[in-house]
Amino acid sequence: MNIIKSKSFKRIFVITILTIVLSFELFQSGIYQNRVFAQNETKEKNMKFNVSKTDEEWKKILTPEQYEVLRLKGTERPFTGKYTTTTTDGVYNCAACGAKLFKSDSKFDSHCGWPSFYEAIDNGQITEIKDTTHGMVRTEVVCTNCGGHLGHVFEDGPKPTGLRYCINSISIELTKDTLKK
Numbered sequence: 317m318n319i320i321k322s323k324s325f326k327r328i329f330v331i332t333i334l335t336i337v338l339s340f341e342l343f344q345s346g347i348y349q350n351r352v353f354a355q356n357e358t359k360e361k362n363m364k365f366n367v368s369k370t371d372e373e374w375k376k377i378l379t380p381e382q383y384e385v386l387r388l389k390g391t392e393r394p395f396t397g398k399y400t401t402t403t404t405d406g407v408y409n410c411a412a413c414g415a416k417l418f419k420s421d422s423k424f425d426s427h428c429g430w431p432s433f434y435e436a437i438d439n440g441q442i443t444e445i446k447d448t449t450h451g452m453v454r455t456e457v458v459c460t461n462c463g464g465h466l467g468h469v470f471e472d473g474p475k476p477t478g479l480r481y482c483i484n485s486i487s488i489e490l491t492k493d494t495l496k497k
């Protein structure tokens with residue numbers, strides 16, 4: 317009788333422990349994901365941009381396609397953007413707020429399907445945010461002036477910086493006359 321009791325007790329004890337461990341693991345993973353998400357969200361929410369508009373205001377200014385990329389961090393399909401192979405001289409401005417972002421001098425053909433630049437026009441014009449979506453760790457780049465999503469920056473670019481700013485054509489606007497300034 318004691319042996320049976322002892323075996324039952326052991327079984328219940330083991331099942332209880334396993335249940336607690338499993339629950340804890342599930343709880344932990346959920347909390348962990350929420351925390352990472354919240355941290356990113358909080359970080360971005362705390363960022364102050366000179367140009368700040370509501371979603372409704374942005375929708376009035378931007379085309380649906382621009383809104384999808386600039387405000388919802390979408391990505392245009394490769395080789396479909398209007399600046400992928402452009403070699404025209406000029407300055408690329410933010411399509412949402414007009415801030416100057418890249419010079420045509422720093423544009424290079426990366427064959428990746430999106431316009432690529434090895435450096436931003438000036439330090440501080442572009443803000444980098446750690447992006448952990450889609451199961452990858454990447455560095456998102458946004459316009460410092462308005463927070464508009466531009467694309468990502470990778471460390472496989474050419475000299476002198478070794479950087480590749482991989483930018484959505486729809487997020488930028490090429491102007492020829494501003495290069496003189």
Ligand SMILES: [Zn+2]
Nearest residue numbers: 410413459462
């Ligand atoms: Zn902008």
